[in-house]
Amino acid sequence: MDPALAISLEEVRKTYGRRVKALLGVDLHVRAGEIFGLLGPNGAGKSTLVKVMLTIVRADAAKGTLLGRPLGDLETLGSIGYLPEHHRLPPYLSGRQVIEFSGAMSKVPRRARKARAHELLDRVGMASWGDRPLATYSKGMKQRVGLAAALVNDPKLVVLDEPTDGVDPVGRKEFRDLIVQLRGEGRTVMLNSHLLAEVEMVCARVAIMVQGRVAAQGTIDELTASSRRYEIVIEGGPPAWCDAHTRVEALAPGSLASSGIAGAGTRLSFLGIDAAAAQPILDKLRVEGRTIVGAQSVRESLEDLFMRAVTDPTTGLILKPGAVS
Amino acid sequence: MQTRAIFIAAYRELSARKLFWLALGTTLLVVGLFASLGINEDGVSWFGWTGDSPFFNSSVMSPETFYKLLFANFGIDWWLGLLATILALVTTCGIVPDLVAPGSVDLLLAKPISRARLFLTKYATGLLFAAVQVSAFTTATFFVIGIRGGAWEWSLFLAVPIVTVTYSFLFSICALVGMITRSSLAALIITLMAWAAISTVAMGESLTRHGLLANTMDIAACTEELANTDEPPDEDRKEELEARSETLREQRDTWLSVHGWFYGFYLCLPKTGETLDALNRVIVDANAFGNEDGPRPRGVFAPRIADRREYRTAVETDDASRSMAWIVGTSLIFEAIILAIATRLFVRRDY
Numbered sequence: 001m002d003p004a005l006a007i008s009l010e011e012v013r014k015t016y017g018r019r020v021k022a023l024l025g026v027d028l029h030v031r032a033g034e035i036f037g038l039l040g041p042n043g044a045g046k047s048t049l050v051k052v053m054l055t056i057v058r059a060d061a062a063k064g065t066l067l068g069r070p071l072g073d074l075e076t077l078g079s080i081g082y083l084p085e086h087h088r089l090p091p092y093l094s095g096r097q098v099i100e101f102s103g104a105m106s107k108v109p110r111r112a113r114k115a116r117a118h119e120l121l122d123r124v125g126m127a128s129w130g131d132r133p134l135a136t137y138s139k140g141m142k143q144r145v146g147l148a149a150a151l152v153n154d155p156k157l158v159v160l161d162e163p164t165d166g167v168d169p170v171g172r173k174e175f176r177d178l179i180v181q182l183r184g185e186g187r188t189v190m191l192n193s194h195l196l197a198e199v200e201m202v203c204a205r206v207a208i209m210v211q212g213r214v215a216a217q218g219t220i221d222e223l224t225a226s227s228r229r230y231e232i233v234i235e236g237g238p239p240a241w242c243d244a245h246t247r248v249e250a251l252a253p254g255s256l257a258s259s260g261i262a263g264a265g266t267r268l269s270f271l272g273i274d275a276a277a278a279q280p281i282l283d284k285l286r287v288e289g290r291t292i293v294g295a296q297s298v299r300e301s302l303e304d305l306f307m308r309a310v311t312d313p314t315t316g317l318i319l320k321p322g323a324v325s
Numbered sequence: 326m327q328t329r330a331i332f333i334a335a336y337r338e339l340s341a342r343k344l345f346w347l348a349l350g351t352t353l354l355v356v357g358l359f360a361s362l363g364i365n366e367d368g369v370s371w372f373g374w375t376g377d378s379p380f381f382n383s384s385v386m387s388p389e390t391f392y393k394l395l396f397a398n399f400g401i402d403w404w405l406g407l408l409a410t411i412l413a414l415v416t417t418c419g420i421v422p423d424l425v426a427p428g429s430v431d432l433l434l435a436k437p438i439s440r441a442r443l444f445l446t447k448y449a450t451g452l453l454f455a456a457v458q459v460s461a462f463t464t465a466t467f468f469v470i471g472i473r474g475g476a477w478e479w480s481l482f483l484a485v486p487i488v489t490v491t492y493s494f495l496f497s498i499c500a501l502v503g504m505i506t507r508s509s510l511a512a513l514i515i516t517l518m519a520w521a522a523i524s525t526v527a528m529g530e531s532l533t534r535h536g537l538l539a540n541t542m543d544i545a546a547c548t549e550e551l552a553n554t555d556e557p558p559d560e561d562r563k564e565e566l567e568a569r570s571e572t573l574r575e576q577r578d579t580w581l582s583v584h585g586w587f588y589g590f591y592l593c594l595p596k597t598g599e600t601l602d603a604l605n606r607v608i609v610d611a612n613a614f615g616n617e618d619g620p621r622p623r624g625v626f627a628p629r630i631a632d633r634r635e636y637r638t639a640v641e642t643d644d645a646s647r648s649m650a651w652i653v654g655t656s657l658i659f660e661a662i663i664l665a666i667a668t669r670l671f672v673r674r675d676y
């Protein structure tokens with residue numbers, strides 16, 4: 001048991017009925033105090049994994065800990081805040097009552113939960129709507145109140161499933177800022193979202209799930225390291241030495257070169273090197289009198305990484321969405 | 326803390342439903358109707374108008390008995406036992422389906438509360454509706470009988486736990502069906518059908534029991550008369566009685582067999598009607614009618630040979646012979662089994 005891990009899951013398996021294999025031995029590790037993104041196409045098993053963590057779904061097999069306590073420990077749930085996707089908050093309660101009810105269910109003392117409800121309504125921008133029934137709220141407002149309800153127990157771990165679903169762009173920015181603030185307060189945040197750009201902006205580490213397995217896991221830098229390259233755009237055709245691997249190796253050790261058309265010029269791409277390692281190449285191009293139009297370090301975006309993870313490397317086809325039958 | 330929070334939320338849910346206030350308003354209207362009725366030496370009065378009656382007047386029964394009878398026969402049997410129960414089922418049939426609805430159950434299961442406790446607490450909140458309705462009705466009736474009838478009858482408040490428990494027998498079925506189907510409508514319809522089936526079995530058990538009693542008394546009367554026809558000899562009557570005795574003994578086997586089946590089923594089912602009957606017996610004193618025969622028994626199969634008055638007394642005694650503990654106890658066993666199945670389903674299901 002590593003105290004630095006807020007979530008440590010090993011060999012989590014779940015089959016619905018006899019045929020639908022939702023989780024096929026998932027290993028997942030989330031460090032305390034980080035914002036972790038859980039990504040994957042529909043039916044990849046993300047929600048099932050979260051539900052297994054929170055005892056909503058019973059795993060066929062699972063080992064691991066949550067906040068240092070064994071998986072399934074009831075009292076640990078009192079230190080977790082959870083905002084499910086497509087939640088149904090009681091429409092007959094006001095925002096304040098929803099937050100207070102959530103607090104009571106998490107065993108927060110009455111006085112503390114009243115104070116927290118007041119503070120959180122303000123924090124999610126719903127102070128003026130707090131005493132109106134949820135039936136009068138928009139979807140974005142319900143998300144805000146849902147987030148506040150997830151935070152009422154002052155959780156050490158916050159699990160957010162599509163938290164910005166139905167929230168307008170301004171609200172999304174506010175949500176992102178709030179998530180970053182939560183990390184600043186020492187909380188661990190697990191963010192389950194389809195919005196890759198959003199995840200890329202706030203998450204330190206991510207895991208990509210595909211068909212019930214974790215296809216990739218690590219920091220975005222780690223996961224995109226293999227795709228790191230340096231690109232140089234020059235006027236005219238490619239230099240002759242670019243095709244000779246030994247000569248490129250002599251200029252930038254460990255690099256693989258390729259070239260392609262870029263408008264009227266040529267784009268030279270050197271895989272596996274950064275700007276410093278590319279300087280000898282730039283020097284050689286200048287010595288040869290080539291006009292350098294542009295030069296930059298490039299790496300995969302999270303979207304590229306995601307698409308790579310969901311693509312079958314043998315066929316090049318996108319893997320079928322959904323769990324394995 | 327969690328139980329209290331669930332009950333407060335349930336109260337808020339109930340008070341947000343129009344049907345709750347409609348049912349409560351109707352309850353008070355029914356009590357208002359009771360209060361508007363009166364009894365005097367000429368008959369029954371209603372807003373100053375008196376309908377003359379030789380059977381219902383203050384010389385036959387006291388105002389206190391009149392109101393108690395109204396409460397027992399109309400208030401409990403018809404209003405609380407039927408109409409208010411249906412209203413309560415309509416209002417509360419969605420509690421379990423709403424609990425297990427996606428997006429709703431996740432929020433609760435992710436809290437530090439055991440699934441069994443969560444389910445049983447939500448189930449108990451369903452009984453809150455019935456308890457509130459019965460409490461309102463009983464309290465209002467208590468004041469009507471006190472002010473109009475001149476008797477402050479605290480035993481009326483027995484109706485609150487007993488009617489709530491009676492409702493719980495049906496609500497357990499509603500909870501189980503709601504758990505299986507996740508549909509409020511299915512829970513309501515199947516519960517009403519189950520209630521009708523239970524009432525049919527109860528009626529069958531009661532009729533066959535009374536039939537068996539009539540048969541037993543006829544055999545005894547036959548045997549007694551046969552013993553008395555020897556001196557002086559009356560051969561025709563003796564032959565007739567012997568033939569009838571033979572037929573009655575043959576019928577007895579059929580009565581025993583049919584009643585045995587009905588009793589077997591009835592034993593396993595909740596006794597909704599009989600629980601309310603037992604409450605009636607507690608509230609209304611049979612000797613307070615000014616008629617020593619007491620209320621009419623429900624025996625349908627009148628004896629042909631035995632004395633009918635004796636039969637009515639025997640039916641009355643037989644009906645009263647089942648203790649409240651047996652009636653409620655066997656019903657609670659049924660409820661416990663149904664609830665255990667529903668709870669197990671809730672605990673083991675993935676959401």
